[in-house]
Amino acid sequence: ASSDPDLVARARAAKEALGERVFVLGHHYQRDEVIQFADVTGDSFKLARDAAARPEAEYIVFCGVHFMAESADILTSPSQKVILPDLAAGCSMADMARLGQVEDAWDALADAGVQDQVVPITYMNSSADIKAFCGRNGGAVCTSSNADAALEWAFEQKQDIDGGAKIFFFPDQHLGRNTAVLKMGLSLEDCVVWNPLKLNGGLTVDQLRDAKMILWKGHCSVHGRFTPEVIDELRAKDPEINILVHPECTYEVVTKADLVGSTEFIIKTIEAAPSGSSWAIGTELNLVKRLADAHPDKNIAFLEKTVCFCSTMNRIDLPHLVWALESLVAGTEVNVIEVDADTKREADVALQRMLDLPG
Numbered sequence: 001a002s003s004d005p006d007l008v009a010r011a012r013a014a015k016e017a018l019g020e021r022v023f024v025l026g027h028h029y030q031r032d033e034v035i036q037f038a039d040v041t042g043d044s045f046k047l048a049r050d051a052a053a054r055p056e057a058e059y060i061v062f063c064g065v066h067f068m069a070e071s072a073d074i075l076t077s078p079s080q081k082v083i084l085p086d087l088a089a090g091c092s093m094a095d096m097a098r099l100g101q102v103e104d105a106w107d108a109l110a111d112a113g114v115q116d117q118v119v120p121i122t123y124m125n126s127s128a129d130i131k132a133f134c135g136r137n138g139g140a141v142c143t144s145s146n147a148d149a150a151l152e153w154a155f156e157q158k159q160d161i162d163g164g165a166k167i168f169f170f171p172d173q174h175l176g177r178n179t180a181v182l183k184m185g186l187s188l189e190d191c192v193v194w195n196p197l198k199l200n201g202g203l204t205v206d207q208l209r210d211a212k213m214i215l216w217k218g219h220c221s222v223h224g225r226f227t228p229e230v231i232d233e234l235r236a237k238d239p240e241i242n243i244l245v246h247p248e249c250t251y252e253v254v255t256k257a258d259l260v261g262s263t264e265f266i267i268k269t270i271e272a273a274p275s276g277s278s279w280a281i282g283t284e285l286n287l288v289k290r291l292a293d294a295h296p297d298k299n300i301a302f303l304e305k306t307v308c309f310c311s312t313m314n315r316i317d318l319p320h321l322v323w324a325l326e327s328l329v330a331g332t333e334v335n336v337i338e339v340d341a342d343t344k345r346e347a348d349v350a351l352q353r354m355l356d357l358p359g
């Protein structure tokens with residue numbers, strides 16, 4: 001990486017001055033120039049746990065996006081402060097489900113006479129107020145590595161109810177559909193898509209009654225871009241190539257891939273892959289590049305012809321990190337992410353239900 005040597009020296013000096021008082025978390029989709037200063041790296045779920053395991057750190061500097069910093073604030077002790085080096089580092093997927101829209105949808109499910117059958121499940125990639133909504137309405141949070149366990153748990157919660165259990169899943173329709181159909185044995189017809197921009201989600205009462213999965217019309221702007229056509233082209237060129245993708249990719253892409261799994265699964269798979277093997281990976285480009293650099297004995301390609309970073313992840317750059325760290329050295333806290341007490345309590349209920357899932 002072509003990090004400015006002056007900024008590298010300043011980040012190093014600031015970290016040294018702060019010592020144990022600061023703990024820097026780096027999401028796998030972060031730039032190399034930032035990752036080099038991370039005390040630990042991980043996906044959103046692992047980082048939330050890593051933050052909770054550092055009670056002695058006064059400050060958690062979260063190099064990732066806003067919803068992740070919120071989750072860290074919920075799971076760490078009240079005296080710890082979580083800092084997001086750039087407040088503009090949001091997540092377009094999380095922004096696709098706003099609390100008001102979800103509450104309107106919930107009311108519409110009541111009007112359709114099905115709300116009693118529904119358990120709300122939100123993906124980790126959602127704002128704290130959406131997690132709190134799930135907490136107070138009998139639901140839970142899930143990640144890409146435990147979505148199947150979360151769906152199973154949710155169906156069990158309402159298994160004896162008239163008409164059968166339903167899940168309302170947000171914000172990522174693809175993770176919801178892929179998990180329901182490919183892991184739980186539901187059919188594509190069991191899934192309907194709730195469009196928050198349409199009256200009653202664009203669905204009829206009959207459709208809601210028949211559905212087992214109500215999927216929010218949200219997606220990831222990075223993972224949603226991979227296409228089955230590129231997989232066909234790569235296979236035509238190299239029949240031995242292994243296609244490895246994240247479950248935020250579309251159903252068509254996931255069904256064509258050889259392996260599907262969370263960010264941590266993708267990393268472990270590449271680490272365990274034999275020397276000389278060929279891979280095309282469908283996930284964020286900073287991570288794919290880093291995997292290619294770390295494994296020069298394997299042929300690792302990106303599953304797209306065009307550049308495909310997560311633009312909001314990339315907002316956290318070395319200048320922002322240096323600014324956040326130097327501010328702490330100077331005794332000024334910047335960009336503290338603080339979830340209010342009520343939201344925290346209810347979101348924690350939904351997060352704890354996830355942490356209690358088997359496996």
Ligand code: CIZ
Binds near residue numbers: 124263
């Ligand atoms: O797409 C993302 O942002 C993912 C997979 C995040 C995470 O770490 O779970």
Ligand code: SF4
Binds near residue numbers: 029310
């Ligand atoms: Fe959000 Fe997708 Fe970026 Fe992840 S990769 S932070 S889901 S926009």
